Amino acid sequence: MAKIKTPEDSPTVGLFVTCLVDLIRPSVGFAAVKLLEDADCNVEVPLAQTCCGQPAYNSGDKADARELALNTVAAFEGYDYVVAPSGSCAGMLSHHYPELLGDNPDTAARARAFADKAYELVSFLVDVRGMKEVDAEYMGQVTYHDSCAGLRELGIKDQPRKLLASVQGLKLDEMEEAEICCGFGGTFCIKYPDISNAIVEKKTANITASKTDCLLAGDLGCLMNMAGKLSREGRQMEVRHVAEVLAGMTDEPAIGTKGGDS
Amino acid sequence: MKPQSHAFKANVAQALTNEPLKKALGGIKHGFVANRAKARTNLPEFEELRDEAKAVKEHTLAHLDLYLEEYEAKVSEAGGHVHWAPSAQNARDIILNICREADAKTVTKGKTMIGEEIAINEHLAKADITPVETDLGEYLVQIRDEPPSHIIAPAIHLTKAQVESDFRQLHTDLPIDRVLDEPGQLVAEARKVLRERFLAADVGITGANLLIAETGTSVIVTNEGNGDLTQCLPRVHIVIASIEKTVPTLEDANTILRVLARSATGQECSTYTTYTTGPKRPGDPDGPEEYHVVLLDNGRTEMLGSEFHDMLRCIRCGACMNHCPVYGAVGGHAYGWVYPGPMGAVLTPSLIGIDEAGHLPNASTFCGRCEAVCPMRIPLPKMMRQYREREYEKGNTPPLYKLGMKLWAFAAKRHRLYQALTGLAIPLMARLGKRSGRFRTFPLAGGWTRHRDLPAPQGKTFQQLWREKEAKS
Numbered sequence A: 001m002a003k004i005k006t007p008e009d010s011p012t013v014g015l016f017v018t019c020l021v022d023l024i025r026p027s028v029g030f031a032a033v034k035l036l037e038d039a040d041c042n043v044e045v046p047l048a049q050t051c052c053g054q055p056a057y058n059s060g061d062k063a064d065a066r067e068l069a070l071n072t073v074a075a076f077e078g079y080d081y082v083v084a085p086s087g088s089c090a091g092m093l094s095h096h097y098p099e100l101l102g103d104n105p106d107t108a109a110r111a112r113a114f115a116d117k118a119y120e121l122v123s124f125l126v127d128v129r130g131m132k133e134v135d136a137e138y139m140g141q142v143t144y145h146d147s148c149a150g151l152r153e154l155g156i157k158d159q160p161r162k163l164l165a166s167v168q169g170l171k172l173d174e175m176e177e178a179e180i181c182c183g184f185g186g187t188f189c190i191k192y193p194d195i196s197n198a199i200v201e202k203k204t205a206n207i208t209a210s211k212t213d214c215l216l217a218g219d220l221g222c223l224m225n226m227a228g229k230l231s232r233e234g235r236q237m238e239v240r241h242v243a244e245v246l247a248g249m250t251d252e253p254a255i256g257t258k259g260g261d262s
Numbered sequence B: 001m002k003p004q005s006h007a008f009k010a011n012v013a014q015a016l017t018n019e020p021l022k023k024a025l026g027g028i029k030h031g032f033v034a035n036r037a038k039a040r041t042n043l044p045e046f047e048e049l050r051d052e053a054k055a056v057k058e059h060t061l062a063h064l065d066l067y068l069e070e071y072e073a074k075v076s077e078a079g080g081h082v083h084w085a086p087s088a089q090n091a092r093d094i095i096l097n098i099c100r101e102a103d104a105k106t107v108t109k110g111k112t113m114i115g116e117e118i119a120i121n122e123h124l125a126k127a128d129i130t131p132v133e134t135d136l137g138e139y140l141v142q143i144r145d146e147p148p149s150h151i152i153a154p155a156i157h158l159t160k161a162q163v164e165s166d167f168r169q170l171h172t173d174l175p176i177d178r179v180l181d182e183p184g185q186l187v188a189e190a191r192k193v194l195r196e197r198f199l200a201a202d203v204g205i206t207g208a209n210l211l212i213a214e215t216g217t218s219v220i221v222t223n224e225g226n227g228d229l230t231q232c233l234p235r236v237h238i239v240i241a242s243i244e245k246t247v248p249t250l251e252d253a254n255t256i257l258r259v260l261a262r263s264a265t266g267q268e269c270s271t272y273t274t275y276t277t278g279p280k281r282p283g284d285p286d287g288p289e290e291y292h293v294v295l296l297d298n299g300r301t302e303m304l305g306s307e308f309h310d311m312l313r314c315i316r317c318g319a320c321m322n323h324c325p326v327y328g329a330v331g332g333h334a335y336g337w338v339y340p341g342p343m344g345a346v347l348t349p350s351l352i353g354i355d356e357a358g359h360l361p362n363a364s365t366f367c368g369r370c371e372a373v374c375p376m377r378i379p380l381p382k383m384m385r386q387y388r389e390r391e392y393e394k395g396n397t398p399p400l401y402k403l404g405m406k407l408w409a410f411a412a413k414r415h416r417l418y419q420a421l422t423g424l425a426i427p428l429m430a431r432l433g434k435r436s437g438r439f440r441t442f443p444l445a446g447g448w449t450r451h452r453d454l455p456a457p458q459g460k461t462f463q464q465l466w467r468e469k470e471a472k473s
Helices: A019-023 A026-038 A054-058 A062-075 A087-100 A105-116 A121-128 A148-153 A158-164 A193-209 A220-232 A242-246 B005-016 B019-026 B029-042 B046-062 B064-077 B088-101 B113-117 B120-126 B136-143 B160-170 B183-200 B226-232 B250-264 B309-313 B325-330 B341-352 B369-373 B380-394 B399-412 B415-432 B462-472
Strands: A012-015 A042-044 A081-084 A118-120 A137-144 A168-172 A214-217 A238-241 B081-085 B106-109 B130-133 B203-206 B210-212 B217-222 B236-242 B272-276 B290-296
Touching: A012 A026, A019 A026, A019 A220, A019 B415, A019 B462, A026 A042, A026 A121, A026 A242, A026 B462, A054 A062, A054 A087, A054 B380, A054 B399, A062 A087, A062 A105, A062 B399, A081 A087, A081 A121, A087 A105, A087 A118, A087 A148, A105 A118, A118 A121, A121 A158, A121 A242, A137 A158, A137 A242, A148 B369, A158 A168, A158 A242, A193 A220, A193 B005, A193 B325, A214 A220, A214 A242, A220 A238, A238 A242, B005 B325, B029 B250, B046 B064, B046 B250, B046 B309, B064 B081, B064 B290, B081 B088, B088 B120, B088 B203, B088 B236, B088 B290, B106 B183, B106 B226, B113 B236, B120 B130, B130 B136, B136 B160, B136 B183, B160 B183, B183 B226, B203 B226, B210 B250, B217 B226, B217 B250, B226 B236, B226 B272, B309 B341, B325 B341, B341 B369, B341 B380, B369 B380, B399 B415, B415 B462
Parallel strands: A012 A042, A012 A081, A081 A118, A137 A168, A137 A214, A214 A238, B081 B290, B106 B130, B106 B203, B203 B236, B236 B290
Antiparallel strands: B210 B217, B217 B272
């Protein structure tokens, strides 16, 4: 007799796509959907989502940040989980929403309930869904950058490495200072482009010194920053979101390249 | 020192083209950062100790009035004098008065950031009293007429070659052909020059890492021993300290000292930890005849109970700046005042105002490394964000940036409008970028494309593709 599935066996996950993945790299969104489905989740993508509000929040515009946060909370109210392919956005959802919406009992309770079910993609797969391996192949040496919010707000360090270790043909070589900021910082790189550049220069030097062919990370903002700098420096380095490799969806040209010139 | 924090962008531009600075800052990761990591690993209870140290400070700040009064009473009992200085000007006047009463010609100084905060050197020099910095780093920046660039390593922005060249220019009475290749030789030369100054000084001024209420003791931690000579040899010793340096007991002081040196330099404890209580007593072989403590407020009581209250836990270890990617790129002078790095990004606007120091809390990637290493667990990024909120409320946000943010937020709050706009713009942008998959320039993205390429979108947005897929199935 077939086992009757409980919601915990196949929870419904609302995918928080994140604005950058939505606009710049939808393939990361599809990779996330595949991985979540592989982990026995029903994935839905609510239409009423845009951005988590972090740019407004970090610019001191609390009023707009609050409105965006409330929109997001409302859009995901019916799901068992909210999962985002970004440590930075997931940190906003799970750590900063309760702070931002905490001043009123009604919004505080809703933000808390929302935050408790909000996760970053890879840590959700490993920590919540118990995923131990993926069915994917990638022939090459890769290095992994630990994005700041994922690492320090959410404690994401081992989870991506654990799953990457199961990718056939993939060899992970750690770069120096993998845990140090790439200089993106959201609006920081627009407000202080020269400081941002000085920081990303150190990062690309470490990436290059790793002598790998491919740079992976879990946040598209950081990836665009590092990919943009690497290509400006004329480096031949494939740059991808970790979800693409874990989902075995690496047919799309790498970030900042057209097919064949990565 | 006159604040130059408003000129942060210009300061940064200068710093980023300063090659010796880049070289000097490059050493931090092999020094302070590596040593702190080792010290942390070697002490299994380090994290618990951080919690204990934080609790000591939290308790003290909650009862600061009581502990300050107790401290004052104990200092008086020991024969010392406590002077209350609400402002920097008050502190300067008090110190100058003491120096004049002592008929001082020269004053030796141990390293004190409060001394920098109240700009005591300039004030004394104007009154024809010569201040002599005796900490090697402070001595180096004093002879170059520069402010310190780091709260525990004032001359961290300098290379060995620069120091050698300065010494040859200044110490002209020493043989021209002397060898100054090794750091040890430079230190020996500074020691020799300073020894005379120690003996000649009429007044010694030191800061304090801690003030202990139960005993009326001030504590300094140093690695050079210069602080001891500064406070023991002259006839008058003046301690200048801000009010939040107080802790209730000797035991509490030990708790903080255990995290301080490890966080700062990675040492288990500093070479010298010196406890000073009052002037020389009858029968004491050495020590000053007069002992004064100038307690500076300068805006700190305003911080008590405010959203920046937690900043008062800071013990000035410098770990936040040692681990900050922004500090590591631009150095301390760019911050334009006494306190650089993440702690400065919160403390500077608290003390001299957000109008002068508005850039500082903005110039952070919020990478969170500062909070991760802070021995007192001060939520530095959170407080920087709170300053951004204040700025935004005051209307200090740059108008063009604000307009851009407002337009974006207007659309982002209306998902149908947002998706209609992005659904048109993004595929167009993707077509424009199709040839190479990236842009070398892009309208309104000059800050980005000045230094790096902008990856082009893949094509349609995820929302468009997802709806198409749903419609098919």
